Amino acid sequence: MNDKEKRHIFDNPRNVKRAIHIIYAVCALAFAAEFFIDRYVDHPWEVLFGFHAVYGFTACVILVLAAKEMRKLLRRKEDYYDE
Numbered sequence: 001m002n003d004k005e006k007r008h009i010f011d012n013p014r015n016v017k018r019a020i021h022i023i024y025a026v027c028a029l030a031f032a033a034e035f036f037i038d039r040y041v042d043h044p045w046e047v048l049f050g051f052h053a054v055y056g057f058t059a060c061v062i063l064v065l066a067a068k069e070m071r072k073l074l075r076r077k078e079d080y081y082d083e
Helices: 015-033 051-074
Strands: none
Touching: none
8 A cells, every 4th residue: 555545544453343342332331221211112012121122123134135135126237328
C-alpha cells in the first residue's frame, strides 16, 4: 500500500475487534435493561423475557430467507443491459 492510498479505519484488524466488542457490549446492556425497565405490553407474550430480541432476530432471518427466494424470481441475465 503506497502513501497516496487512503486508509480506512477498519483496515486495521484491531479496530474491527474493538467495534465487535462495542456491539457485544451494547447488546448485553440492552438485554440487561429488560430487568430494570417497566414496559407497557399489548399482548400477553410480550411479557416473556427477551421477547423483543427473539422477535427481531426471527423477523431478520425471515427477511433474509424471503430475499433469497425473491432473488430467484427477479434475477435478470448478466448481459441484460448489453442487448
